[in-house]
Amino acid sequence: MSAEPSRFTPRDPDFETRGRASYARQTFMSTLGAELGRVEPGEVEIVMPVAPHICQQHGFVHAGAISAIVDTACGFAAMTLMAKGAGVLTTEFKINLMSPGRGERLIAVGRVIRPGAKLMVTLGECFAEAGGERKLIAMMTATMMVMDTLGIVD
Amino acid sequence: MSAEPSRFTPRDPDFETRGRASYARQTFMSTLGAELGRVEPGEVEIVMPVAPHICQQHGFVHAGAISAIVDTACGFAAMTLMAKGAGVLTTEFKINLMSPGRGERLIAVGRVIRPGAKLMVTLGECFAEAGGERKLIAMMTATMMVMDTLGIVD
Amino acid sequence: MSAEPSRFTPRDPDFETRGRASYARQTFMSTLGAELGRVEPGEVEIVMPVAPHICQQHGFVHAGAISAIVDTACGFAAMTLMAKGAGVLTTEFKINLMSPGRGERLIAVGRVIRPGAKLMVTLGECFAEAGGERKLIAMMTATMMVMDTLGIVD
Amino acid sequence: MSAEPSRFTPRDPDFETRGRASYARQTFMSTLGAELGRVEPGEVEIVMPVAPHICQQHGFVHAGAISAIVDTACGFAAMTLMAKGAGVLTTEFKINLMSPGRGERLIAVGRVIRPGAKLMVTLGECFAEAGGERKLIAMMTATMMVMDTLGIVD
Numbered sequence: 001m002s003a004e005p006s007r008f009t010p011r012d013p014d015f016e017t018r019g020r021a022s023y024a025r026q027t028f029m030s031t032l033g034a035e036l037g038r039v040e041p042g043e044v045e046i047v048m049p050v051a052p053h054i055c056q057q058h059g060f061v062h063a064g065a066i067s068a069i070v071d072t073a074c075g076f077a078a079m080t081l082m083a084k085g086a087g088v089l090t091t092e093f094k095i096n097l098m099s100p101g102r103g104e105r106l107i108a109v110g111r112v113i114r115p116g117a118k119l120m121v122t123l124g125e126c127f128a129e130a131g132g133e134r135k136l137i138a139m140m141t142a143t144m145m146v147m148d149t150l151g152i153v154d
Numbered sequence: 155m156s157a158e159p160s161r162f163t164p165r166d167p168d169f170e171t172r173g174r175a176s177y178a179r180q181t182f183m184s185t186l187g188a189e190l191g192r193v194e195p196g197e198v199e200i201v202m203p204v205a206p207h208i209c210q211q212h213g214f215v216h217a218g219a220i221s222a223i224v225d226t227a228c229g230f231a232a233m234t235l236m237a238k239g240a241g242v243l244t245t246e247f248k249i250n251l252m253s254p255g256r257g258e259r260l261i262a263v264g265r266v267i268r269p270g271a272k273l274m275v276t277l278g279e280c281f282a283e284a285g286g287e288r289k290l291i292a293m294m295t296a297t298m299m300v301m302d303t304l305g306i307v308d
Numbered sequence: 309m310s311a312e313p314s315r316f317t318p319r320d321p322d323f324e325t326r327g328r329a330s331y332a333r334q335t336f337m338s339t340l341g342a343e344l345g346r347v348e349p350g351e352v353e354i355v356m357p358v359a360p361h362i363c364q365q366h367g368f369v370h371a372g373a374i375s376a377i378v379d380t381a382c383g384f385a386a387m388t389l390m391a392k393g394a395g396v397l398t399t400e401f402k403i404n405l406m407s408p409g410r411g412e413r414l415i416a417v418g419r420v421i422r423p424g425a426k427l428m429v430t431l432g433e434c435f436a437e438a439g440g441e442r443k444l445i446a447m448m449t450a451t452m453m454v455m456d457t458l459g460i461v462d
Numbered sequence: 463m464s465a466e467p468s469r470f471t472p473r474d475p476d477f478e479t480r481g482r483a484s485y486a487r488q489t490f491m492s493t494l495g496a497e498l499g500r501v502e503p504g505e506v507e508i509v510m511p512v513a514p515h516i517c518q519q520h521g522f523v524h525a526g527a528i529s530a531i532v533d534t535a536c537g538f539a540a541m542t543l544m545a546k547g548a549g550v551l552t553t554e555f556k557i558n559l560m561s562p563g564r565g566e567r568l569i570a571v572g573r574v575i576r577p578g579a580k581l582m583v584t585l586g587e588c589f590a591e592a593g594g595e596r597k598l599i600a601m602m603t604a605t606m607m608v609m610d611t612l613g614i615v616d
Binding site for chain 2: 025031054056089
């Protein structure tokens with residue numbers, strides 16, 4: 001849906017190191033088999049191989065697993081633009097599931113659309129990759145809250 | 155949010171047996187450690203113990219895992235009202251996350267609000283249970299599509 | 309969807325007077341022909357007669373007009389629970405349109421589900437009334453932000 | 463958010479004439495003062511001057527009026543890709559409101575992301591224009607249903 005280059009300047013130059021360290025503590029992503037790909041200011045990619053343990057009754061990737069990686073990509077995209085010490089929390093998201101989750105792997109891309117001081121609005125997409133081709137299978141909009149309470153900061 | 159008794163008459167009297175058999179094929183639910191609870195006409199409950207493998211970086215249950223059980227509860231609630239041989243597919247859902255997912259276990263409840271012939275609109279809730287108390291932590295609205303193509307029927 | 313009595317205690321005992329005064333400044337509601345009905349702590353009703361100037365090309369009430377009254381009912385429901393001097397702003401909403409908007413009048417009911425200090429989560433419903441019967445035609449979830457900046461307070 | 467040229471081939475070469483005729487029957491759009499702008503395959507623009515009769519209590523354009531033009535732009539974008547005689551109905555939409563609706567005029571742009579046979583998924587944006595500058599103030603995702611029942615076709 002997009003072709004613009006990244007146009008955000010991160011407040012914390014160590015945003016990538018910080019993001020990768022935080023991601024490593026996401027046990028659920030490791031349960032899914034999902035790995036962090038590109039981490040750029042305001043844009044993050046997560047890659048998840050299609051595997052039996054994340055499927056539903058028809059053999060496709062479960063909508064919940066798709067949502068999980070797109071939500072996470074959106075959350076980490078928001079985190080790249082936050083100050084050091086701030087944490088991120090999803091307050092809501094909506095996802096449209098357009099095609100079954102199948103193929104070799106799913107790629108979730110999250111992007112910040114509006115980087116507010118308290119709330120960030122993000123747009124996420126999920127692509128299914130098979131035989132070198134990518135197909136858009138889901139689209140998400142999500143609101144991320146900036147948490148500055150030190151207690152729950154990652 | 156609700157106190158009305160179930161007021162739907164299922165088309166298939168074997169809706170519960172069929173639902174439980176279909177749920178047993180949801181490998182992702184077993185990955186999450188989520189179990190099917192009550193199955194009534196138009197209303198289904200799923201129970202998921204809080205455990206480290208479904209958490210995010212702050213130690214709370216990942217929004218994606220919460221979404222997965224609420225979406226599944228909504229989908230199976232829709233399935234209880236479908237004819238034998240019909241399958242269900244989530245076309246979209248939106249979730250508002252109101253409090254962190256913590257405690258002993260999460261309980262997702264999905265209910266059919268509008269049982270259309272092609273699309274069913276559902277309302278889902280997620281409660282966190284700790285020390286015998288239940289707290290509403292998330293609310294979802296979801297659209298389920300009735301699939302009558304035999305090919306992908308469960 | 310609900311049968312519980314109102315269980316919120318308003319911070320401002322003059323919540324109803326304040327709400328009605330604010331509603332009176334909503335020129336868009338008057339453009340729609342929508343009137344404020346019940347105003348209770350955490351729950352507000354808006355009534356809109358079906359009329360040609362709010363319809364779409366098929367002669368039904370436009371989804372945008374339906375959304376407008378449900379969003380407003382949700383926003384004013386949130387406002388009843390806010391401190392004096394606070395304003396309310398919708399940050400997001402999602403609506404499922406289940407049946408055409410027709411009949412004699414539409415009744416929107418907004419209720420606060422989670423009254424957070426900064427964000428309030430609400431659930432809205434829209435009923436079409438005809439011949440003394442009410443039918444649920446739309447369901448909304450919406451997030452309302454509490455604005456304490458005096459500048460834009462109503 | 464996008465820079466791709468339109469890449470859809472309409473089934474009905476008269477899609478624009480048909481769309482403009484249908485828009486002319488949308489009395490609600492005329493109540494809002496909203497006019498149909500560009501009509502391309504899979505993409506439609508609607509322009510609404512900011513005016514007092516569409517505002518809320520703080521003097522900004524009401525979220526419901528913003529939603530109405532973005533939903534309509536999405537619906538008409540879907541209609542451009544439908545066969546002659548088919549009608550369009552919004553089944554659900556979600557909107558994130560990112561900045562107040564003010565300035566000289568609002569421009570809604572709706573685009574088809576996934577043109578399914580029964581359901582079309584669309585992405586909408588709303589820009590506020592002032593002094594020759596455009597600012598993105600809202601983002602929507604919406605599902606449009608293709609209606610082939612002749613009875614309610616426009």
